Amino acid sequence: DIVMTQSPDSLAVSLGERATINCKSSQSVLYSSSNKNYLAWYQQKPGQPPKLLIYWASTRESGVPDRFSGSGSGTDFTLTISSLQAEDVAVYYCQQYYSSPTFGQGTRLEIK
């Protein structure tokens, strides 16, 4: 199985400031024939299922605010929230779907 490792485990950021979450895979999730990275980001709030934010490493899901962006390729990926809002408090997960899906351990984002 591909192991996904996120950093940090928790993060406190002031409102309006930038939040950055990293995700590293134990092997490349870039599919060479399509040149696509099989990497997604989800947001989960308490008592709710995960919500898809980003797929193909950098494509924003419809309806997701443009302050959320994804970047990276191969084994190293980043989720950035450009200007933190109160409603962004949540746990964020990266997921690879290059093979049988695996998730990072999650990053808890709080307001400083």
Place this chain on the structure above:
Amino acid sequence: QVQLVQSGAEVKKPGASVKVSCKASGYTFTTYYVHWVRQAPGQGLEWMGIINPGGGSISYAQKLQGRVTMTTDTSTRTVYMELNSLRSEDTAVYYCARGSGPIPSKWYFFDSWGQGTLVTVSS
């Protein structure tokens, strides 16, 4: 709109079995794979397996092989996940989720999730 509606919470004793349902609506049921994911209290997300709702392809996480069975009923647009020989560490919220790529594209991100079903295993 795409909706996945799951059955209600369950309390089971160790050694028992549980069967959770996931009813799909808002799309062509047999066009997309359905996955099952679980989340123990305060923990992360664990993929359990994938099923082709139209029949055929099923894959389970190696850790659960032999204890989990996923089935489908196309007449009611429902997929089921049954877990046997329950132990305390199976206490979790169980989610179904739709793989966003059309069959036969097996590995895709999850674009819709059920609301979750809490399964509690306790003597």
